[in-house]
Amino acid sequence: MTAPLPPFLGYVLAAPVLVAAAELTAAYPAAARTPSPGVAGMLGLGQIMTAAALPGAALISVEVGPDGTVSFTLPPDRYDGDTSAAELIADGLSVPRRRVRVPPAGARVRPAVGRARGAPHPAVGTRTPVRVAVAVARRRLLEAASAALATPVAGLRLAAGAVTDRAGRRLDIGALAVTAASTSTIAVTVDLTSR
Numbered sequence: 340m341t342a343p344l345p346p347f348l349g350y351v352l353a354a355p356v357l358v359a360a361a362e363l364t365a366a367y368p369a370a371a372r373t374p375s376p377g378v379a380g381m382l383g384l385g386q387i388m389t390a391a392a393l394p395g396a397a398l399i400s401v402e403v404g405p406d407g408t409v410s411f412t413l414p415p416d417r418y419d420g421d422t423s424a425a426e427l428i429a430d431g432l433s434v435p436r437r438r439v440r441v442p443p444a445g446a447r448v449r450p451a452v453g454r455a456r457g458a459p460h461p462a463v464g465t466r467t468p469v470r471v472a473v474a475v476a477r478r479r480l481l482e483a484a485s486a487a488l489a490t491p492v493a494g495l496r497l498a499a500g501a502v503t504d505r506a507g508r509r510l511d512i513g514a515l516a517v518t519a520a521s522t523s524t525i526a527v528t529v530d531l532t533s534r
Contacts, residue, residue, distance in 0.1 A: 344530070344531050344532075344533055346528045346529065346530050347361070347467070347471045347474075347528070347529055347530075347531060348471075348526055348527070348528055348529075349361050349471045349472055349474065349475035349526075349527050349528075349529055350475065350524055350525065350526055350527065351475060351479055351520075351521045351524065351525050351527060352400065352521070352524050353521055353522055353523050353524045354402075354520055354521070355517065355520060356402060356403060356404055356405060356516040356517055356520050357402065357403040357476055357479055357480065357515070357516050357517075357519040357520045358400055358401070358402045358403075358520070359400065359401050359402075359472045359473070359475035359476035359479065359527075360399060360400040360401075360472055360475075361399045361400075361467075361468035361469070361471040361472045361475075399411070399412065399413055399465060399468040399469055399472055400412050400472055401428060401432075401469070401472040401473055401475075401476050403432075403476060403480065403512055403513070403515075403516045403519070404513060404516055405513050405514075405516045405517060406513050407434075407438060407500055407511050407512055407513030407514075407516075408438050408439070408440050408513070409428055409429075409432060409434060409438060409439045409440065409476075409512075410439075410440040410442070411424055411425070411428060411439070411440075411442070411469070411472075412442065413442070413465060413469075423465075423466070424465060424469045425439040425441050427466065427469045427470060427473065428469065428473055431470060431473035431474065431477060432473055432476060432477055432480075432497070432500075432512070433497045433498045433499065433500070434499070434500040434512065435499065435500060438500055467531070470531055471529060471531065474529040474530075474531060475527045475529055476519075477497060478527065478529060479519040479527075480497065480502060480512055480515050480519050481495050481497060481502060482519070483515040483518040483519035484502035484504075484510050484515055486518070487510060487515070487518065488502075488504050488508055488510065490504040490505070490506075497512075500512050500513075502515065
């Protein structure tokens with residue numbers, strides 16, 4: 340039986356288009372922030388890796404552009420997770436993978452020395468922060484569509500890069516990027532399903 344995940348704290352950043360970011364330190368108890376030998380029995384490997392990624396978690400963001408594309412930023416030492424992050428974003432926002440833009444190679448900083456043998460893949464530690472940022476973005480898109488279509492969020496479906504209501508009215512996420520944005524940074528609590 341899998342234990343339920345705690346709620347996670349994310350942000351909608353002040354920007355002209357929708358930009359969601361992850362902040363995980365509030366979601367994990369202080370003991371989980373610094374793994375110790377006794378923590379292995381309490382947390383799974385993914386949770387330990389997420390706790391280890393906390394110092395760079397605030398650098399993970401997801402941006403929805405007016406053209407309907409989604410771009411993202413990862414901490415420089417997480418370059419190996421770009422493809423994995425793009426797939427998580429495409430899945431979480433229900434957009435075709437071709438609409439998720441991977442940062443150009445010049446924007447990523449590769450470490451001078453390769454990962455140590457046996458070191459975890461960087462994508463493991465970024466999985467949860469990316470999912471949090473995506474959940475925040477998804478929620479904002481659905482709320483913006485709800486206001487535009489005068490339909491409750493429960494009556495909306497996000498698929499193929501667009502929000503559709505039960506009457507068949509459709510809004511592309513790009514058309515919602517500005518209205519889903521915020522003029523000030525706001526905190527948003529989101530729940531994630533276990534994977």
